[in-house]
């Protein structure tokens with residue numbers, strides 16, 4: 614009575630998975646034409662915290678941001694903590710300023726001077 618059990622695993626390939634019905638980004642249907650929109654703010658491309666000043670900075674696409682309507686340049690970086698902003702020609706330029714808000718925000722500049730003095 615030698616019963617050699619041969620368990621043949623019949624692997625059922627579960628290949629037939631339902632195709633995910635996730636659609637790609639919806640086309641702008643005219644309602645919200647803003648390409649840049651963070652947290653419901655049209656024209657807001659992104660927010661960052663400056664490591665230098667510790668303040669919150671926002672990068673705006675001025676054509677879509679109501680508060681920058683009529684701005685002479687397409688991009689802007691704003692120090693949210695102090696409400697100071699600087700217009701930029703390119704998004705790259707705006708992004709570069711995120712590390713140095715002291716160049717366009719007098720309040721940050723003053724604060725930075727004070728802290729660096731203390732540290733020295």
Ligand SMILES: [Zn+2]
Nearest residue numbers: 692695718721
């Ligand atoms: Zn500031």
